Amino acid sequence: MSAVTMIEAINFTLKKEMERDSKVICLGEDIGKNGGVFRATDGLQALFGEDRVVDTPIAESAIVGAAVGMAARGLRPVAEIQFFGFIYEAMDQMAAQAARLRFRSGGRFGAPMVVRAPYGGGVKTPELHSDSLEALFLHSPGLKVVMPSSPYDAKGLLAAAIRENDPVLFLEPMKLYRAFKQEVPEEDYLIEIGKANVLKPGEDVTVITWGPAVPLVSKVVEQVEQAADVSIEVIDLRTISPLDEETIIESVQKTGRAVIVHEAVKTGGVGAEVSALINEKALFHLSAPIIRVASFDTPYPVPSVEDDWLPNASRIAQGLKEVLTH
Amino acid sequence: MWIEPSELKIERIQVLDENGKLVGPDPDVSDADLISMYKWMVLARVYDQRALKLQRQGRIGTYAPLSGQEAAQVGSAFALERQDWIYPSYREGAACFVHGFPMKNFFLYTMGHLKGTDAEGANVFPVQIIIAAQCLHAVGGAWAGKYNGENSVSVAYVGDGGTSEGDFHEALNFAGVYKLPVVFFVQNNQWAISVPRSKQTASQTIAQKALAYGMAGIQVDGNDILAVYVVMKQALERARNGSPVVVEAVTYRQGPHTTADDPTKYRHKDDVENWLAKDPLKRMKAFMVEKGIWNEALERQEYEAAEQKVSDAFEMAVNTPKSSVEEVFEVVYEQKTAQLTEQQQAAGSVVGVLK
Ligand SMILES: Cc1ncc(C[n+]2csc(CCOP(=O)(O)OP(=O)(O)O)c2C)c(N)n1
Numbered sequence: 260m261s262a263v264t265m266i267e268a269i270n271f272t273l274k275k276e277m278e279r280d281s282k283v284i285c286l287g288e289d290i291g292k293n294g295g296v297f298r299a300t301d302g303l304q305a306l307f308g309e310d311r312v313v314d315t316p317i318a319e320s321a322i323v324g325a326a327v328g329m330a331a332r333g334l335r336p337v338a339e340i341q342f343f344g345f346i347y348e349a350m351d352q353m354a355a356q357a358a359r360l361r362f363r364s365g366g367r368f369g370a371p372m373v374v375r376a377p378y379g380g381g382v383k384t385p386e387l388h389s390d391s392l393e394a395l396f397l398h399s400p401g402l403k404v405v406m407p408s409s410p411y412d413a414k415g416l417l418a419a420a421i422r423e424n425d426p427v428l429f430l431e432p433m434k435l436y437r438a439f440k441q442e443v444p445e446e447d448y449l450i451e452i453g454k455a456n457v458l459k460p461g462e463d464v465t466v467i468t469w470g471p472a473v474p475l476v477s478k479v480v481e482q483v484e485q486a487a488d489v490s491i492e493v494i495d496l497r498t499i500s501p502l503d504e505e506t507i508i509e510s511v512q513k514t515g516r517a518v519i520v521h522e523a524v525k526t527g528g529v530g531a532e533v534s535a536l537i538n539e540k541a542l543f544h545l546s547a548p549i550i551r552v553a554s555f556d557t558p559y560p561v562p563s564v565e566d567d568w569l570p571n572a573s574r575i576a577q578g579l580k581e582v583l584t585h
Numbered sequence: 586m587w588i589e590p591s592e593l594k595i596e597r598i599q600v601l602d603e604n605g606k607l608v609g610p611d612p613d614v615s616d617a618d619l620i621s622m623y624k625w626m627v628l629a630r631v632y633d634q635r636a637l638k639l640q641r642q643g644r645i646g647t648y649a650p651l652s653g654q655e656a657a658q659v660g661s662a663f664a665l666e667r668q669d670w671i672y673p674s675y676r677e678g679a680a681c682f683v684h685g686f687p688m689k690n691f692f693l694y695t696m697g698h699l700k701g702t703d704a705e706g707a708n709v710f711p712v713q714i715i716i717a718a719q720c721l722h723a724v725g726g727a728w729a730g731k732y733n734g735e736n737s738v739s740v741a742y743v744g745d746g747g748t749s750e751g752d753f754h755e756a757l758n759f760a761g762v763y764k765l766p767v768v769f770f771v772q773n774n775q776w777a778i779s780v781p782r783s784k785q786t787a788s789q790t791i792a793q794k795a796l797a798y799g800m801a802g803i804q805v806d807g808n809d810i811l812a813v814y815v816v817m818k819q820a821l822e823r824a825r826n827g828s829p830v831v832v833e834a835v836t837y838r839q840g841p842h843t844t845a846d847d848p849t850k851y852r853h854k855d856d857v858e859n860w861l862a863k864d865p866l867k868r869m870k871a872f873m874v875e876k877g878i879w880n881e882a883l884e885r886q887e888y889e890a891a892e893q894k895v896s897d898a899f900e901m902a903v904n905t906p907k908s909s910v911e912e913v914f915e916v917v918y919e920q921k922t923a924q925l926t927e928q929q930q931a932a933g934s935v936v937g938v939l940k
C-alpha cells in the first residue's frame with residue numbers, strides 16, 4: 260500500500276476483515292450512508308450492504324448491548340461510538356455486561372466484539388468529544404483496551420482486536436486521524452494485543468506514553484536529547500489493558516528513571532497504575548521519583564484553553580528535566 | 586384484542602398553510618404578538634446566517650445551524666411564562682433568545698469560551714451536548730418546581746434522533762408516574778445527522794410515544810408558528826395542571842447538521858427544496874401582509890435592525906476577555922481542593938513557555 264493516514268488504515272482494515280469473515284458486522288450512528296463522521300467506514304455499506312454496515316438509532320447502550328448479544332451468538336460485531344465521551348451512556352453494557360459475560364456464564368459465552376471510538380484533544384470539539392476516559396476501562400476486568408498511535412499500529416492492532424475472543428475497546432486518537440501518513444503493508448499482519456512497543460532505545464530515562472501523546476513526546480525527546488547529553492528510551496504502550504509489564508519493568512531497571520505522559524486527567528489515570536507497577540517491581544532500581552505529566556484534574560475544558568490544559572511540550576520537557584536532575 | 590399502530594389516527598395541527606392562508610381556527614393572538622413573534626424569527630434567521638459566515642471566516646468554531654426551525658423554536662418559547670424553564674440541546678438558540686438568554690453568550694459558546702453557557706439569570710439550563718440527557722433534568726427540575734410550589738413548567742427541547750435514547754423514555758416515564766409539570770418539545774427536523782426519521786423509529790409519529798407513558802401527545806406543523814404557539818399554550822396549561830405532554834413539531838433542518846457536516850453525502854437536493862417551499866418565515870410574512878399589519882418597508886427595516894443586533898452581540902463577544910486555563914479550576918467544586926490549587930499554580934506557571 261502507499262503511504263496512508265490512520266483513518267485510511269482503519270477503513271482499509273475494516274474492509275479486509277469484513278471480506279475475510281462474513282460474521283464481522285459494523286454498527287453505529289451515521290456509519291452507513293455517511294461513512295462515519297470521520298469517514299472510518301466510508302464506502303463499506305456500498306460494498307457489504309445495509310445488513311452488515313448498520314446505521315443505528317441514537318442509543319449507545321443499545322449499540323453496545325446488542326453487540327454483546329450478537330457476539331455471544333456467533334457474530335463478530337464492530338460497534339462504533341461516535342465520540343468516546345458518549346461511552347458513559349453505554350457504561351453498564353461495557354463494564355458490567357460485555358466485560359463480565361465470560362465470568363457470569365461460567366465460561367460458556369464470550370463476547371468477541373470491538374467497540375471503536377475516537378477520543379483525545381487538540382481538535383476544538385464541543386463538550387464530551389475529546390475526553391480520554393481509558394482508565395475507566397482499565398478498571399473493568401474482562402475488557403482489553405487498545406490505543407494505537409500510528410497508521411501501521413492501527414491496522415495490525417485493529418485486525419487483532421477483531422479476531423480476539425474477548426471484548427476489545429479500540430480507541431482512536433482523532434487528532435492523529437489525518438495528522439501524518441505512513442507506509443503500511445497491504446498484506447495481512449497482526450500486532451499482538453498486550454505488547455508495548457519500544458519506539459526508541461535509551462539509557463538514562465524511560466518515557467512511557469500512548470495514543471495521541473506519542474508524536475508530541477517523540478518530538479520533545481528529540482529536542483531534549485539535542486540540548487543535553489542524555490539518552491531517552493520511549494515506550495508506546497499500544498495496549499493499556501493488559502499492560503505489558505515485562506517491557507516496562509525491563510526498561511526502568513535499565514534506566515532507573517521514568518516519566519509517564521498521558522492526555523487523560525492525572526488522578527486515577529493509567530499513569531497511576533504504571534507508576535504503582537514500577538514501585539512494586541522495580542523500586543530499588545529507581546534513582547528518582549516517577550513523574551506523571553498529565554492533564555489537570557478538571558473536566559475537559561472549553562476549546563479556547565485546551566492547549567494550556569493538555570500536557571504540552573514545555574510540561575513534558577520540565578518533567579524530564581526534573582527526573583534527570585534529581 | 587391487538588392494538589395495531591396503523592389504527593391510531595394522528596392529525597397534524599395547522600393554522601397557516603404553506604402560503605400563509607388561514608386553514609385552522611383563527612387563533613386569538615394580538616397583532617402586537619404576531620409582529621413580535623415574526624421579529625424574533627427574523628432575528629433568529631439573521632443570527633444563524635451570520636454565525637455560518639463567521640464560522641467560514643474562522644472567527645467562531647463548529648456551529649449547528651437552526652435555519653428552518655425558527656417557527657418551532659420561537660413559537661414554543663413565546664408561549665412560555667417568565668418562571669418557566671428551558672432545557673435546551675445545541676440547536677436551540679432561537680428558543681433561548683426568546684426566553685432571555687443573551688445572544689452574545691451563544692457566540693461565546695461557539696468561540697469555546699467558558700462564559701458560553703451563562704444564561705445571565707434567564708431560566709435556561711446549559712446547552713446539552715449529550716443527546717436527550719436534558720430530558721431527565723427537565724423532569725427533575727419540574728419535580729423541584731412542583732415541590733417548591735413554583736407554578737413553573739419545564740420544557741425539554743429534544744430532536745427526533747434524541748427520542749431513541751433511553752434517557753428520553755425514562756424521562757417520559759418518570760414524568761407520567763409523578764405527574765410532573767413538564768413538556769417534551771420534540772423538534773422532528775427529519776434528520777439526525779445523516780439518519781432520516783424513518784430509520785430512527787418504527788412508530789408512525791413521535792407524538793404517539795406519549796401514550797405508552799400515560800400522557801397526551803400532539804403533532805403540530807412545526808413550520809407554522811401560529812400552530813406551534815397555540816399548541817404550546819395548551820401544552821403548558823396541561824403541564825401546569827400536572828399533566829405532562831409530548832409535542833412533536835414537524836419541521837426541517839435546512840442546513841448541514843453542523844458546519845463540519847456535508848449533507849450531500851446522504852440527502853437529496855429535492856428533499857431540501859421541497860422543504861424550503863415550506864419556510865416558516867415566508868409563510869408568516871404572507872399572513873401578516875395579507876392581514877395588513879406588515880409590508881416591505883417594515884420588512885427591510887426589521888432585517889436591518891436584526892443585522893445590527895447581531896453585530897452588536899458578536900462585537901460584545903469578541904471584546905469579552907478571553908478565558909484562561911486558570912479559570913477552569915474555579916468551577917470544578919464550590920471550594921477548590923488543595924490538589925486543584927496546586928495544579929492551578931502549575932498551569933499558570935507553564936502557560937506559553939514553550940509550545
Ligand atoms: C449521547 C450522544 N450520542 C451521539 C451524539 C452525536 N450526535 C450529535 S447530534 C446527533 C444527532 C441528533 O439528532 P436529533 O436528535 O434529531 O437532533 P438535531 O441534530 O436534528 O437537532 C448525534 C448523533 C451525541 N452528541 N450524544
Ligand SMILES: [Mg+2]
Nearest residue numbers: 744745776777
Ligand atoms: Mg433531528
